[in-house]
Amino acid sequence: MIKRGLFKNPKNQLEGNPKLSRTPAPCVADEMCVTCPSCKKTILTSELSENLSVCQTCGYHFRINARQRINIISDANTFCEIDQDMISQNRIDFPEYDKKLKNARLDSAEKDAVVCGTCKIGGYDCCLFVMEPYFMMGSMGIVVGEKITRLFEMATEKSLPVVGFTVSGGARMQEGILSLMQMAKTSGAVKRHNDAGNLYIGVLTDPTTGGVTASFATEGDIVVAEPSALIGFAGPRVIEQTIRQKLPQGFQRAEFLLEKGFLDAIVDRREQKKYLVRLLYLHEKAEQA
Amino acid sequence: MNAYDKVRAARAKGRPTSIDYINQIFTKFTELHGDRRFSDDKAIIAGIAKLDDMSVTVIGIEKGHSTKEKVSRNFGSAHPEGYRKALRQMKLAEKFKRPVICFVDTAGAFCGIGAEERGQGQAIAENLMEMMALRVPVISIFIGEGGSGGALALSVADEVWMLENSVYSVISPEGCASILWKDSSKTKEASECLKLTAEDLYSFGVTERIFSEKAGFEPLCEEIKNQLIATFHRNNSLTTEELLDNRYRKFRKIGG
Structure with a gap:
C-alpha cells in the first residue's frame, strides 16, 4: 500500500527556512555581486574593485x-x-x-x-x-x-x-x-x-x-x-x-x-x-x- | 608530397638519427655527459669532434633506433637537464672558440612532472637568451621533427638548415587538431594549416637552406659537411659583433 504523501516534497533543514526565504532579499542586481570561486562568499563588486579584485575573506585573486x-x-x-x-x-x-x-x-x-x-x-x-x-x-x-x-x-x-x-x-x-x-x-x-x-x-x-x-x-x-x-x-x-x-x-x-x-x-x-x-x-x- | 606526408616521413621508422649524421660527417666525436646540476639526459647527446681539421662542438637530440634505446632516450624528448647539458657544451664552445652545430629531431620538450618541477620553461628560455649572444658561429640542422619550444631551444642559430623531409612547427599536428576540431585524428588537415614544411619555412625566412634527400644518406652527409665548412669559412671574415648582429637581425625580422 502506498502511503499518502510519499511523493510530496519532503521538507527538512537542508532546504532552509521557508519563512526566511520569503523575507525580501536585499535588492542587489546580479552584476553588482560575485561569488568567490575559492571561499564561495558573495562579494559586492564595488568592494571587490576597491580591494584590487582580491577576495577580502580568502585572498583569492580574481582575473x-x-x-x-x-x-x-x-x-x-x-x-x-x-x-x-x-x-x-x-x-x-x-x-x-x-x-x-x-x-x-x-x-x-x-x-x-x-x-x-x-x-x-x-x-x-x-x-x-x-x-x-x-x-x-x-x-x-x-x-x-x-x-x-x-x-x-x-x-x-x-x-x-x-x-x-x-x-x-x-x-x-x-x-x-x-x-x-x-x-x-x-x-x-x-x-x-x-x-x-x-x-x-x-x-x-x-x-x-x-x-x-x-x-x-x-x-x-x-x-x-x-x-x-x-x-x-x-x-x-x-x-x-x-x-x-x-x-x-x-x-x-x-x-x-x-x-x-x-x-x-x-x-x-x-x-x-x-x-x-x-x-x-x-x-x-x-x-x- | 603534401604536408602530412612530410610529417610522416620526418617521423618514419628507420630514418637516420643525430648519431648517424654525427658519425658520418665528423671524426673523433667524443661524447661529454651531464649538466652538472641534476643528471645526464640521454635524449640529448653532446661533445667535441673534428669537422675536417676544425674542432667543433656537436649537439644532437637523439631518438634512438631500437625500442630499448628509444626508451632510454625518452624518444628524443628532452628534460630540462638535457637543455642545460646542451648549454654547458655551448659555453665550453664559446670558451675554446669552437663553432657549434646542433642536430634537431624531437616531437617536443618532454611534458611530465619531473620536467615541470625542474623548470622546463626556464631551461628553454635560458637557452634562447644565451644562444642569441653566444660568441661563436652556430648552425642548427633539422633532420626530422622540429617540435615547438623543445626544437627552438637548440636552434637560435646564425643559420637554420632543414632536410627536405623535416618539419618544424609551433605545435604538433595532433595537438593542433585536438584544439581546433576537438579531434586529434584530423592530423592531415592540421598539418596543412600549420605550414610546417621546409618549403613553407624557407618562404618565411625561418630556414636558409634545404637539403635534398634524394641522393641517399652518404651524399647528403657529404653535402652537409661541405656546406658547414664553407659557411664557417665565410663566417671567419666577420667580427664577433657582426656575427651576433646578424643572428639578432635574422630573428628580429621574421614576420616583421
Missing part, C-alpha cells in the same frame, strides 16, 4: 584585465602607451583566425594581447608591459612578440628598467612557426637589455604557460608571481594526457614553483606596487640618486 593592472601599478596619469595600433593579421591563412581575432577584440576592447608603454612607478621611470587575458588568453603571435621586443629595445636605449606582467596560454597556434620565432626574438631583446646592465622584473599571473613561460616571462632578473598562479611549460591537461596519471594538488602553482626555486617571491596584488617600488629603489643607479 583582471591589462588596463586594471596598469591603473594599480603605475602612478596616476603617468602611463603613456606605445605601439597601441599594431594589429594581427592572418599571415598563414589559418582557419577561423580572422573570426577569432575579431571576437578577441570585442571581448577585450584591446587590439592585441599585450599593452606596452612607459610610466612612473613610485616616481621611478619604467617601461611597462601588461598582457591581456581577455584577448585569446594572452597568446603570443607576431604583434605581441614585436611589441615586447620594441619595448625592451627602447628600454635598452634609454637605460630604463622593465616591469612586465605576464598571463598567457603560450605561443599563438594560429600564426604557426611565426609565433614560435617570437620566443627567440623577445629573448634576444631581453638579453641585450640584460647585458647593458638594466633591470627587468617579471610578475607572473594566472596562468602563464607555454612559449611565454619558455621565453621572456622567466628571463627576468627578479621573477615573482601572484598567489596560486598557474605557471608551467606544458598545461596540466596535456601532462595528464601524456603521463596518464592525475597531477598532485598544487602542482604548477606559484607556491610550488617558489618551493622548487623558480621564483624569488610570491607577492599579493595589494602589495605589488609597494614591492616593485622597493625593488626599483634598491636598484637605483648612483648617478640618479
